[in-house]
Amino acid sequence: MEKLHEKKLKMLEETAADLRRAVIEMVSHAGSGHIAGPLGMADIFSALYFHALTHNPKRPQWPLRDRLVLSNGHICPIQYAALAHAGYFPVQELMTLRQLGTRLQGHPHRGALPGVETTSGPLGSGLSQACGMALAARLDRARHRVYCLMSDGEHQEGNLWEAAMFAARHRLANLTAIVDRNNIQIDGMTEDVMPLESLRAKYEAFNWHVLEVDGHNIEQFVDALHEARAIYERPTVIIAHTIPGKGVDFMEFDYRWHSKPFKKGEAAQAIAELRTLKKTIVSEHE
Amino acid sequence: MSLTPSAKLVGTIFQPDTLDMKPTRDGYGAGLVEAAEADPNVVALCADLSESTRSDAFASAFPDRFFECGVAEQNMACVAAGLAVSGKIPFIASYAAFSPGRNWEQIRTTIAYNNANAKVMGHHAGISVGPDGATHQMTEDIALMRAMPNMTVVVPCDAEEARKAVRAAAHAVGPWYIRFAREKSSVFTTSATPFIPGKAQIFWEAHKPQVALIACGTAVYACLLAARLLERDGIASMVVNCHTVKPLDEKKIADILGKCGAAVTAEEHQVIGGLGGAIAELAARTCPVPIEFVGMQGSFGESGTPAELMAKYGMDSAAVVRAAKKALSRK
Numbered sequence: 012m013e014k015l016h017e018k019k020l021k022m023l024e025e026t027a028a029d030l031r032r033a034v035i036e037m038v039s040h041a042g043s044g045h046i047a048g049p050l051g052m053a054d055i056f057s058a059l060y061f062h063a064l065t066h067n068p069k070r071p072q073w074p075l076r077d078r079l080v081l082s083n084g085h086i087c088p089i090q091y092a093a094l095a096h097a098g099y100f101p102v103q104e105l106m107t108l109r110q111l112g113t114r115l116q117g118h119p120h121r122g123a124l125p126g127v128e129t130t131s132g133p134l135g136s137g138l139s140q141a142c143g144m145a146l147a148a149r150l151d152r153a154r155h156r157v158y159c160l161m162s163d164g165e166h167q168e169g170n171l172w173e174a175a176m177f178a179a180r181h182r183l184a185n186l187t188a189i190v191d192r193n194n195i196q197i198d199g200m201t202e203d204v205m206p207l208e209s210l211r212a213k214y215e216a217f218n219w220h221v222l223e224v225d226g227h228n229i230e231q232f233v234d235a236l237h238e239a240r241a242i243y244e245r246p247t248v249i250i251a252h253t254i255p256g257k258g259v260d261f262m263e264f265d266y267r268w269h270s271k272p273f274k275k276g277e278a279a280q281a282i283a284e285l286r287t288l289k290k291t292i293v294s295e296h297e
Numbered sequence: 298m299s300l301t302p303s304a305k306l307v308g309t310i311f312q313p314d315t316l317d318m319k320p321t322r323d324g325y326g327a328g329l330v331e332a333a334e335a336d337p338n339v340v341a342l343c344a345d346l347s348e349s350t351r352s353d354a355f356a357s358a359f360p361d362r363f364f365e366c367g368v369a370e371q372n373m374a375c376v377a378a379g380l381a382v383s384g385k386i387p388f389i390a391s392y393a394a395f396s397p398g399r400n401w402e403q404i405r406t407t408i409a410y411n412n413a414n415a416k417v418m419g420h421h422a423g424i425s426v427g428p429d430g431a432t433h434q435m436t437e438d439i440a441l442m443r444a445m446p447n448m449t450v451v452v453p454c455d456a457e458e459a460r461k462a463v464r465a466a467a468h469a470v471g472p473w474y475i476r477f478a479r480e481k482s483s484v485f486t487t488s489a490t491p492f493i494p495g496k497a498q499i500f501w502e503a504h505k506p507q508v509a510l511i512a513c514g515t516a517v518y519a520c521l522l523a524a525r526l527l528e529r530d531g532i533a534s535m536v537v538n539c540h541t542v543k544p545l546d547e548k549k550i551a552d553i554l555g556k557c558g559a560a561v562t563a564e565e566h567q568v569i570g571g572l573g574g575a576i577a578e579l580a581a582r583t584c585p586v587p588i589e590f591v592g593m594q595g596s597f598g599e600s601g602t603p604a605e606l607m608a609k610y611g612m613d614s615a616a617v618v619r620a621a622k623k624a625l626s627r628k
Contacts, residue, residue: 080379121382121411129382130411136375136403143379143387146364150340150385170403173372181364 012063012240015233019062021296023229026096027057028289031258032282033092033105039278041109044117047255047268048162049089051193051226055160055251058229060093063236065155068098071125077155078128078144082137082171083162083191084118085270091115091124099126135168137161138188142178145186145246156240159188164196167205172217178246179218187239188219188248191226193255195266214248226251258288299503299524305489306500311525318481321515322420324459325477326351329388331460332467333359339467342377342389344370349479350390350420370396371403377415378407386414386467393419393435393476401441408472409445416466416473417442423565424598424606425480425515431597440570442474443543450543451494452476452513452564452572455484458540461492469494478565480603482515497546499553503533507628508621509557511537511550513572516563516591516612523617534621542572550576551583559624563591563617587627589620 015023031053038044059079060066066076081090088108095102100114107113114124118132128144131137141159148155165171178186190210198204207213214221220242224231232251239247255269256262259281273281300306309315333339333355340362343352347365356363366373370391377387389396397404397417408415419438426434442450449471453459459477466473491498500517501524508527510520520536527534535557539550554560560580562573568590577588591612598606607613 078383129378129413130406133402133406136371136407139372139375139403140379140382140407142372143376143381143385144383145379146376147380147383147385150362151383170371170375173367173369174375177366177369177372177376180367 012237015062015230017296020229021292023057023061024054024292025289026061027053028258028285028292030057030089030092030096032285033096034088035278035281035285037088037092037105037108039273040106043272044088044109045085045270047195047262048083048086048191048193050259050262051253051255051257052086052089052191053257054227054229055189055232056089056093058232059158060097063233068126071099075153075155078157080129080137080141080144080157080159081119081131082159083134083165084132086162087119090119094124094126100124134162134165135170138171138174139177141186142174142181142183145183146181148185157186159186161188161190163190163192163194163201163207163210166207166210175214175217175219182244183246184243186246187236188246190248190250191253192250193253195255195269197269199266210250218245220245220247221250222247223250223252226253227257259284299501301499301502304498304500305487307485307487310485310521313483316483316485319456319484320479320481321453321456321459322351322477322479324453324456325390325418325463326354328460328463329355330358332464333362336386336467338384339386339388340364340380342366342373342387344368344373344391344396346391346420350418352390371400374400374403374417375407378411378413381413381415382411386416388416388418390418390420392433393422393438394433397438397441397474398435405445409447412447413472414470416475418475418477420477421479422476423478423514424593424610425478425565425603427480427603427606428600430600434598436565436567436593436598437570438476439542439564439566439572440574443570443575447472448543449473449494449541451541453540454514454517454538455482455486457484457486457488457490458492462540465492465494476514478515483518485518485521492540495541495544495546497541497549498538499535500538501534501536503528503535506533506535506557507559508532508625509535509537509553509560510563510617510621511539511560511572511576512563513539513542514565516565519612519614520563520617522614523621526614526618527621532621532625539572542575545575545579547579547583550579554580554584554586558586559628560586560588561591561617561620561624562588563612565612566592568592568594587624589624591616591620
């Protein structure tokens with residue numbers, strides 16, 4: 012992973028805006044699917060697939076690639092958009108999301124689409140799968156890293172904490188977990204539904220190295236990924252504070268957009284707002 | 298004698314006192330070490346039950362390839378999936394009540410639907426677990442695993458067949474479930490007895506058989522003893538070792554049902570959804586004949602010695618004889 016310079020940063024922010032637009036088009040065309048989470052994670056996906064990950068879209072099975080597990084599989088529209096824009100498959104195919112016969116299943120399925128490492132979606136189990144991949148890498152004396160993306164709500168699953176114990180017990184330093192801390196879940200705000208705080212203290216108690224970043228600040232996030240690589244003997248978790256629905260004013264911070272479909276005109280309005288966002292990125296870097 | 302010569306069973310099979318007594322879980326321990334010696338990708342995981350699942354021999358021989366998971370079966374299943382999609386051949390061992398009992402969804406999503414090359418080893422299945430009682434006597438696992446697409450389900454009849462089944466699981470690509478018992482049982486097959494996954498075996502065939510005794514696990518030996526008792530009563534039978542419950546050897550079983558015209562299924566499992574269910578489904582589609590089902594009749598077990606429980610819940614050779622006569626009476 013090279014150092015992030017100004018020009019690259021601008022490119023990553025613009026790419027994030029493009030991914031957001033793709034997500035809105037995909038979900039609105041599909042008529043169902045999750046929207047707030049994918050929009051909130053666009054900056055992180057841009058940073059991962061267009062800067063941080065060691066990968067080769069032309070060789071999805073390249074053995075030396077970093078592995079990415081999307082534990083909160085319901086935000087897969089943003090991963091699909093990133094994979095397509097990175098060159099894993101044609102961008103036009105994004106519009107087949109959730110349709111019969113598509114490679115873009117409603118939740119990620121291994122073998123269905125190049126770049127999807129494993130099947131995921133039922134919450135709380137992705138971190139365990141990532142642990143298995145990290146153990147395999149160690150057995151093979153391979154240098155690649157394993158990344159696991161999780162939602163905050165899925166920390167209510169017991170399975171996840173079993174995995175957190177396991178990763179620390181087996182000193183999986185080649186594993187970096189990234190938590191989308193957007194404070195919403197289907198039934199409301201996480202702290203009302205089933206409080207997660209202090210999430211940092213919980214991970215620290217489980218003997219993880221814990222970092223917290225602004226999930227929309229790509230520089231901060233990339234710095235955290237660098238720091239995680241320098242931590243030996245322990246896995247690292249990056250708690251990324253994000254705004255659900257980021258980039259679309261009427262969706263931001265509103266938990267009801269976790270998975271509700273667009274009404275007529277809403278998608279067009281959202282895309283119009285994203286154009287403003289992209290112009291802001293350009294002017295900020297000038 | 299109507300024993301099938303090609304099955305190469307132990308010669309003194311009907312003198313129980315002469316037979317070696319071993320639990321089928323011993324076959325897991327032996328088969329796993331053999332598989333690991335043959336293939337460096339074989340790894341094993343256990344959830345705090347290394348000794349009783351016989352994972353300990355592997356753990357001593359290959360410490361770098363053994364992963365202790367603690368009492369966390371859900372995590373263990375998904376870690377195995379992660380290892381499998383990375384090219385390893387993981388075996389996960391716990392009591393069947395917890396794996397696949399507790400972690401069924403994790404197995405469904407990350408192993409079966411993912412088509413990961415992971416092997417689920419369910420120990421202490423059936424009521425012969427004994428004094429631990431019903432919480433630890435798993436009698437629904439075959440049903441749970443048989444309904445799952447992509448999953449192969451094998452129930453070995455003795456420790457020797459269990460060893461071969463574990464070797465076969467390591468060799469085959471795809472998700473497998475193998476079921477083991479805690480209690481010692483007669484070892485009546487030999488190293489020369491063939492074991493081909495997916496192929497049912499006829500162990501006993503009397504002249505012009507009137508009833509087929511189709512079994513898996515330790516119930517196979519009870520059926521062999523029952524076949525001898527039926528012979529004394531002038532009833533010709535056939536004993537089928539149906540070690541692979543899924544995929545079922547459909548053609549052969551359908552032929553057997555057609556030839557005998559009546560059947561008994563026997564297993565240490567609920568009569569709903571297990572081997573009996575599989576045979577009944579096949580019979581309904583191919584060759585409807587009267588079938589009686591030996592197994593748990595819709596209740597949980599309880600504490601007791603294995604022999605007491607097998608007699609009380611009607612899973613010994615006497616129960617098979619009664620069921621055979623009932624099936625014949627319905628012809």
